[in-house]
Structure formats: C-alpha cells, structure tokens
Amino acid sequence: MNDSATPAYDALERACCRMHRLGHLQALAYWDQAVNMPPKGNEARAAAMAELAALLHRQRTAPAFGQRIAEAEQEPLSVLQRANLREIRRRWDADTALPEALVERRTLAAARCEHAWRTQRAANDWDGFAPNFREVVAIAREQAALLAQRQGVPRYEALVQEYEPGLRCSTIDRIFGDLRRWLPALIQAVVERQRGQSVIAPVGPFPLPAQRALSERVMRLLGFDFDAGRLDVSAHPFCGGTPEDVRLTTRFAEDDFLGALMGTAHETGHARYEQKLPRAWLQQPLGMARSMAIHESQSLAFEMQLGAHPGFVALLAPLLAQAFGSQPAFEPSNLQRLLTRVTPGFIRIEADEVTYPAHVIVRYEIERALIEGEIEVDDVPALWDAKMMELLGVDTRGNHRDGAMQDVHWAEGIFGYFPCYTLGAMYAAQWFAAMRDGTPDLDARIAAGDLAPVFEWLEARIWSQGSRWSTDELAERASGRVLDPAHFREHLQRRYLG
C-alpha cells in the first residue's frame, strides 16, 4: 500500500535514483578509460559502456516512465518536486527522441574514434582520423535530425539543448556576431600594447612531482576537497566522476608548468560546483549542475577571473618559488604579465582569455555547418585554416594535430558544446561584477588571501541551486539580470587596456 498523495512522482524519484547509481559506473568507466586503461582493454570497455548506455537508455525511455511523468504532473507537488519534475520531463523529451540502437551506435563510434584519435592526433594523421570522424558526424546528424523534429528547432540548436537548455542559435549569433565585430580589433590593440612589455619566461625543467604537488596545493587553496575527489593525468584534461567523488585530470609537461597549473585551476572550478551541489538532491535531476555554460562560468571564474587576478597572483608567487626554487620570472608583477600575455596561437586550451573566444567562434561556425549538412568532414581542414587566419591571423595549413584534431570533443561526438565556453566566460565576468557590487572591497580581500567572499557568493547563488532554475532565472537571481556580454568586454578592457 502506498499512502502517498504523489505515488507517480515517488516512483519517478526512485527510478531516477536507480539511474543515478548506474550513471556513477558510467562516469567511472569513462574516467578510467582516459586515465588508466591499457590499449588492449579498449574493445571490451567500449562494449561494456555501450551495454550500460543502452540499458540506461531503455530505463530512461521506458513507456511506464513516461506514463508516470504525465501522472505526476497532475499530483500535488512541492515547489522543489515540481522543479525536479520539470527537469525529468525535459530529459524524457530529449531521450525518447532517440532509438536505443542509435544510442548504442553513437557510444561505440565515439569510443572507437576517441581511442584512435589519441595516437592519430600525435601523428598528425587526419586521413586516419577522417573515416572514424565521418561515422561520428553521420550519427550526430541523425541524432540532431530526430531531436530537431521533436523540439521544432533547427538541427544544431537541438544538439545545443543537451548542454545549455533554452539557448537559441539566434542568441548565439547575436552574441558571437557582436564579438566578431569588436574582438579582432581588441586582440590587435592588446598585442600592440604588450609588444613593448618585457616579460621574463620561467626557466625549466619543472619536475613533474613538484608540478603535481603544486597543482594539489593550488587546488586546496581553491577549496577542492581531496576526501571527495582526486587529481590524475589524461591526454585531454577534464572534470569527471560524480559529485561525491570528483575526478579531475590534467597533463604535465616538463618544460612548462603554467599550462597544467591554470588548467587545473580551470577544472577545479568545475569540481567545486560538483562538490557543492545540493546533497539532498544529488540523486535527482534537480541536484545536477544547471548547464554547461554555467559550468564553464565556474571553471573560468577560477582560471581567468580569479587565476589572473593580481591579488591571487600574489598568493601564487611564493608557491611557485617553493615548488621550483626562486627565479625572477616568479616575481608577482612578472607573473601577472605572464598570465595575461595575449598571443594568437593554435591551441584553444592554451589560449589566453582574449583570444579564446576566437577559437570558439571557429569551432561554432564549423560544427554548426557540419551538423546542418552545409559542409562535409573533408571540408573541415580548409575551413579551419581560413577561419583561423581570418580571426586570429595564424596559419594552420597541414597542421591537423594543432588544428581541427586538437580537441577531444568532436572525436567523442560532442557538438553544440563549444559556445558554452565563451558564454561561460561572459557569465563569469558577470558574476564578478555582481560580487563587486555586493562586496566593494572584493579585490582588496582577494589580495589579502581571503577568497571566502568569492566562494560564498558562488556557493549561495550558483552551486547550491543545482537545476532549481532555468539558466536565465538563475542569472537574474544571482546577478540581477540575464546574460549581458557587456561585462565581459568591460572586464577585458579593464584588465588588458586599462
């Protein structure tokens, strides 16, 4: 006997909890594949992951589950339950648009392509990569067409919904169109201004154990809880695992520690969001992070807003000397110049915050056209070359490893994610503007080593909110308005031309 007034909703919560638990294993298998798995393990791993993905897909799309959602929508729910149900409904609508066989093929194709990519990228082997990638794209197009039909939106926009629900391509176009107008000139102006600046480069080598200890030290400074997570090494850094056990990865190079260190700061922003999601709701969709643009706003709040903040740089300087011994490059004002050095380059994840949006625009324009069927995989290298030259003035011809093959996203069949990085940078700027409104001495407190105001603001307004609100509502409640890219432009102008 069930005496509850909300039997259907209760059943949904139980089902979500079961799926959350299986999702835990999925996250673990993904992390292990990137961090630990030896090469001969890949085939069995891919098969196991496809099996679990199909099983989860069956659970998520079971007709009884949909029936329960419809019933629960008629039940007397609390405000939080109703928000949870909204998220359950949103996922159901997306999941039932895709047949199980497609989900299974997608998982297999992505695993195969990603695994081969690891060696193909190093070998600059576009011709080896292209056949696997064509398969990944073909499946993504099928997926996009099905989702688009269901949602009544364009195909690429339908994929974007998976990462940033409610985001319209018209919004991206408006924001990126605006960016395209002022960014190249701003890059030029900053490069010009920095041309005369003398910057002392750190002198390596930087031994990996010392780098690792430094990364962990900075993660602690940034509040990462090592009793609920780890730092490991993978080819493409990411933040994985589960909110209870967050698995960060980075990659170290002996001749450069700043890339790994700031990459770790970036992933730590993701990690803290996950570690501080509302505990009581962790097993429900309501307890999950709002969206990927909001997620990236956390990573970029940590890496860029905080990481290159003069106050934070002053905290960092002695840690570097401790890790590698003193050297002139670690003097705070020089370190500040290093961390805000603007150099148009090939690699997105090594890009400074000024040129970064240009990398994103290149990917957005290509992947959107690819999904909409306006171009084919074979067109990608030439388009890449042209757009990189146009937006950043760099010549990428023949250099696939530092070109279209540099990111793991496409190899894994992730299309529609890239815009989130730049929207995240814009949100991060907006969060810091709002923090300064509420805490006028914010910059002085950061400089004094007191990061609590930053963490408290983010925890109260973003982390603890999970998926309680839509992205627009979340932004309004947190900062008084929906996304306003003007904060980002002001931030860049103040930091780089001020």
Add this chain to the structure above:
Amino acid sequence: MNDSATPAYDALERACCRMHRLGHLQALAYWDQAVNMPPKGNEARAAAMAELAALLHRQRTAPAFGQRIAEAEQEPLSVLQRANLREIRRRWDADTALPEALVERRTLAAARCEHAWRTQRAANDWDGFAPNFREVVAIAREQAALLAQRQGVPRYEALVQEYEPGLRCSTIDRIFGDLRRWLPALIQAVVERQRGQSVIAPVGPFPLPAQRALSERVMRLLGFDFDAGRLDVSAHPFCGGTPEDVRLTTRFAEDDFLGALMGTAHETGHARYEQKLPRAWLQQPLGMARSMAIHESQSLAFEMQLGAHPGFVALLAPLLAQAFGSQPAFEPSNLQRLLTRVTPGFIRIEADEVTYPAHVIVRYEIERALIEGEIEVDDVPALWDAKMMELLGVDTRGNHRDGAMQDVHWAEGIFGYFPCYTLGAMYAAQWFAAMRDGTPDLDARIAAGDLAPVFEWLEARIWSQGSRWSTDELAERASGRVLDPAHFREHLQRRYLG
C-alpha cells in the same frame, strides 16, 4: 526469423555476453574502490555497486533465462557449446537459490565492512569491526543455508562450491587431516635445520619508485602483458579487472621489498591465467578460469615453485642489484636462503610456503564453524589464538590486526575460499612434477633463463582450457591424475630438507 537449430542456446550466449559486459563494469568499480576512491566516495560507490549487483542478479535469475537453459539442453549442441551450457546451468542453479534482496544486502554489508576494516585493522579495533562483521556473517549464513538446501550439501560446503565446484568438505578434511599430521613436525624440522644457517638481511631503505620499477621488470620476465593490464597499489593485493585488462595490485613498504616483489609474482600468476584464457570464449562462462584452487595453483606456481627456484633466483639477483645497488644480501645463494627462510609468523600473505598451510587450516576450521553456526563472531579471537598457538606456536593474543582482522576476505563476506590457497599450492607442486616428467632438463632451462617450457606447459594445459573440464578432469588431462598431495610433501621435503 531464426534459422538456427539452437535458438535457445544462441539466446543464452547473447544473454551471457550482455552480463559479461556489465560484469566488466563491476570489476572496474571494485578495483577502483580499492585503488583510487577517496573516502567520501564510498557511500555512493556502495550504492552503485549494489544497484548493478541486483540488476545482474535479476538478469541471471530471470525465469526466461532458466526456461532457455532447459530448452537448450534439448538442442543439438557442439561439445564446446555443451560444456558452456553445463557452466551456465551450474551458475543458474547457484544464482536462483538466492533472492535479489539478499544479494543486495550482501553487497552493501560487505562494502561497509570492508571500507571500515581498512582503518579498523590499522587501529587493531576488533570491537569496532565486530558489529559490521556480525552482519556480514549473518548474511553469509542465510546464503549458505539457501545454497545448501538447493544442493543437498552441508552449509559451508555449499559456499565452497562458488570457488571450487565439486570440492567436498570430506576431501578437504582428508587432505587437511593428513597435513595436520605431518606439517607441524616438518615445520619444526626445517626451523631446526635453518637455525644454524647464516642469512644476510637486505639493508634498506628501498625507495618506492625503484621497487615499482623492479616489480614491473619481474612481471615482464614472468610474461605479463602491460598492454592488457596494469600494476597499482592497494591495501590488500589482488588480481582484478577483466581478462582483456587485468588490474594487479601490490603494496610497497620502504623497509622491505621482498614482500611486495613476491606478492607481485603471486598476482602475476593469476594475471597470466586471465590474460591467456581462450579469447574466442571470453564472453561466456566456458571462457572463464576453472576454479579458485586452479587459480591459486597459477599464483603459487609463479610465487613459490618458480619464485624460489634456484634457477629463477639467479635471474632475480642482478635485477635487485640494478634496482637498489649491490649488497651482499643479493648474492644468489643468500637470496635463495632468504626466499626459503621458514619462520612461523602472524601474517598469512607474508608466510613462507612451509608454514602457509597452517594459516589456511586455522581459517578453514574457524570459518567452517562460523558458517555452520557452531561458533559466533565473538568466539573468533580466542579460537584464533588457540589454533595459531597449536599449529604455529605463535602468540596472537590481543593482536587482532595481525590476527583475525588481517585478511580482507572475511570483511568482504568471502567464506569457503581459504582452502583453495593450499589446494592450489598442492596443484602447483603437481604441475611442476608433471613438467619435469615431460621436460627432464626443466631445472637447467630455468637456470639458463629459459622460462618458456613453464609458460608453454601452463598455457597449453591450464590457461587455454578455461572452464572446458571439471577440476578433476583438468588435473587428469594436465598431469595424468587428480590432485595428489604427495607431490606437495615431496616438494617441501626436497626443497627444505633435501
């Protein structure tokens, strides 16, 4: 339409393949829990593992699956298919004896007990351990009662079947009864004989990175395939993962390298068995290792038969000097004395091969009485003390961490396994006796660094056979007879009193 003459059998193979894939994730989650997982991740991990265990149990016990087995038994199968079906039937009979709720409770209780044990053991905290362990024992008794009823055998014997199908308690009693008669005197005689022997102890510290490199070097010497497996560190060494991706663990101590090194050799024996199971059958029960006594016969063939073989020791000596620098202790004849030093002690996994069976007898007698309900958890420490004194002459009173809490098995609810270690040692002696019959210059070839005859014999007769035969059949086909403990006694007498 299915044109196959064996539609039911085909469906069983497909179902087994799906379960094998989910089992892959189970093995990974277990390994990660022991090797990587931070403490706050445990609750969510335990819940996820229980969810998957329950799901697999539902699949393994689905009425349709049982129906298919009955149908397949009437189908025209090949010899190999019939052997596979025999294994499927055996597992089905065991699995359907247990209700899903029991399986789930068992997984949860074991995870809780094992996790707490990690710190409780270090703290010698029997009182903290006992309540968790009582719960584990209570569930194991329920399980044993259900299995015993189904199989018509005594309760403890019913648990043994999970690890060594077909093994009777009467056989264990006969073999261990015989051992009990001659082993204490043999231990005494060896200790007496070694009393006058001078042995030089290695002088540490032995840096962990050098130990790790040495372990990997020896694993390569023993044929481990690092493209299909890894070596990591955990509190209790084990060989986990899957045949395609074997995850070995060891534990290092700075003041002693031999324990970790020989432990690694032990696990490498398990690992090679897994890595060389028949590829074509890996996703089916037929492709799995025969049993745990046979598995331990591989680990002990590597650790004891080969590991302390004078020819192998001569190969090892230069590797030690390379790892830690030359020292008198690494001279081959001294090393040989070190590796064959017999010392009655507390710890099973550190025991030499002469005293090891005494440790097993202690555990066998206690766990059997515990499962049969003849004793309770609170009786264990006193019984432990009495039996250790009787068989090994060592005083364990008050020392729970080196007493009944030393092994992970009981914490994890594993009862019925321990006899497999000593039966495995006996099988290993029997394999080497058979190898010497077929290859009279075996010892000379090992001494010349040629381990191929050993690996080839094991691969052809054991590893590649999977679960093709019953243990008795396997032993007969491999060595001309079922288990004959006389080989083990002869081996000990030759090596230690010869």
